[in-house]
Amino acid sequence: MTAKPLPAWRKEFLPLARPTLGEEEIQEVVETLRSGWLTTGPKVERFEGRFKEYLGIQEAVAVSSGSAGLHLALLAAGVGAGDEVITTSMSFAATANAIVLCGAKPIFADCDPDTLNIDLRGVEARITEKTKAIVPVHFAGQSCAMDELMEIARRRAVPLIEDAAHALGTEYKGRKIGALGDMAVFSFHPIKTITTGEGGMVVTSNKEWAERMRLLRFHGISTSAWQRHAGGGSAQYSIQLPGFKYTMMDIQAAIGIHQMDKLDRFVERRAALAGLYCRAFKEIKGARPLGLVSYPQRHAWHIFVVQLELEKLTIDRDRFLDLLKERNIGSGIHFPALHLQPYYQEKWGYRSGDFPNAERASERIVSLPLFPTMSEQDVQDVMWAVGEILARHLR
Template sequence: MLSKEKLAIHGGIPVRDAYLPYGTQWIDNEDINAVINVLNSDYLTTGPKIAEFEKEVANYTGAKYAVSFSNGTAALHGACFAAGIKEGDEVITTPMTFAASANCILYQGAKPIFADINPDNYNVSPKSIENLITKKTKAIIAVDFAGQPSDLDHILTIAQEHNLIVIEDAAHSLGATYKESKIGSRCDMTMFSFHPVKHITTGEGGMITTNDKEFRDRLIQFRNHGITRDRSRFKEEHGPWYYEMQLLGYNYRMTDFQAALGLSQLKKLDNFIKRRKEIASMYSKAFENIEQIRIPVNCKESQSSWHLYVIRLNQEKLTVNRKEIFEALVSENIGVNVHYIPVYYHPYYHEIGYKKGLCPNSEKLYEEIITLPLFPKMSEKDIFDVIKAVKKVISFYSND
């Protein structure tokens, strides 16, 4: 039962009348018409818009090639396959990510090894990666947390020294820059997600960018049942109708109308990111002098694309834990979230032998973070409502 004090927040008049989600897509008539045009064409599945979308993403990121997939998880799975990851291999990644970043390793029969995070920007720590490398290590999957690029130069140097492949999980960082270069062209392979809460959307969808033609060819074959129609690669020849399934692949293809939506959305990407940066700046300015909150840190060598705005609570300055702060914000109709539950906390990972205590920095961070709403369609009122609600709740539960 709530105390009278808590009723002032949980049962009182909330800051907002309507619920504000933490993220959502922004679809306009141009996007809708792009999809309708494809629906009225001869192609629904694999058509000309796929290749066009891939070319535009490659051009945007500065990569030589881009290969589309049905979703970001499928794209990561494809990258692990293309990298030659197999049973008996180990792949180092971070636990502060969505489960797919590690699941794609398991799909290939390999073992995820969890490296701890840098406590300043919450990305995987290169030092922690280096300490975990063994003779079984095949690759590193670096995740750009919340849109902030990982320490790529350091990670790539480690990989080169140990002959490892680097896959960048850039689901959060399309449009971000690292040392003035767009994310997507530095690592062996880079994955982007087009889920509705991401920077642009195709409904579901993903993309791998790479500068390596062999990786590109393996990705294309993998997403299409392991089939090739390249006559120069045939083992046999039966006639002009012939194709060969040469490996066990999957049906991970994007549709043509998804690609049309992606092309339309891509035109707006820079404006979307500009708005995300404006909102993040407004939050940081509003919260920078509140000692109960730690605001995100932007690294000097990179520019975040601000997929998420994650505040970290200073528990010593509060009378309650994160759960109560979270619930209080929800009662104000602010759609907060938590990114992420450490991957190895999930019951499935316990069942296969992982235990808590692997990554102390990650585990401490998990107990203290809350994600605030951040998406380009937010109005000025939406932004100020979030700021007002956070200040209201933090002030109420402050121990000062």
């Protein structure tokens, strides 16, 4: 059989994601470069202020990445050696690594097979006397069941620290993610809903935790370089505890300030494109998008994930990704289950078979291109490629 020719319009590679940056961001970065102050200073403060205003929350601590934010949030909540922290196996390395880096044991729970959000019964079943925090992930930008999670956390008196790396702009029952739990951590990696190049933000209404994170993000030193060196500050400083270098630069915050102004528009555009995908998938055999939760929410559509129905296909997921690439379509895998990774098996004794939903999803998930500047034609190109590959490989 001769291969069907590719449509003439898809000559250029369509990436999985692309940041949306305008003149405003460029001008602010240039102004920062000219200002003489590049690292943590007035722009970081402005970005934190903008974030607090958006979420209606008291404290926002800007950091060098979402990963750094998770580490600091757990440390601020007092997680340390001998503690246990419950999280989902269906997440990025950073979620579980942060727990280990605090000296604690990562206790995985399975995910829901359709939404890939953490399984509530799994959380409840894994709580012990040693549990020091619960870390759910709002997978792909879809809100976890916050009422139930907060109820479990309150009943057991452990903090709920949300990995909200995918969930800036997400709402749960009309309230913004970040304004509900004890702490939430956002990421501004270029694939995320807004970017600062690299960067993250931890939000909380607990002043004490915020103060601790501010200390820990800069070597445990009580005054920032900006406070010391901007006109009139004292050059003296003292080290309160051994901290990290997890600060955000003003160059990064300069981008973030303007990205915040565009956030709601980005989410709307992502939702419109995701709507086109969902409609198109109704006509397709062999793959289906993740399920939507039944409670009211605003989905931030950080990524558009589908699960291949491998039982109906003659190829596996990795071959499917190769065929997409041959058709100039980028893709991703969010995520290979954490409990199947060599480190988590060798060090913490997790085994294949422990979390069947996460394992099943790991083999079937594909993230398709989704970013605000994508055109409707781009979505059609992706769907042409997906439809053609699946049709050719149905059993």
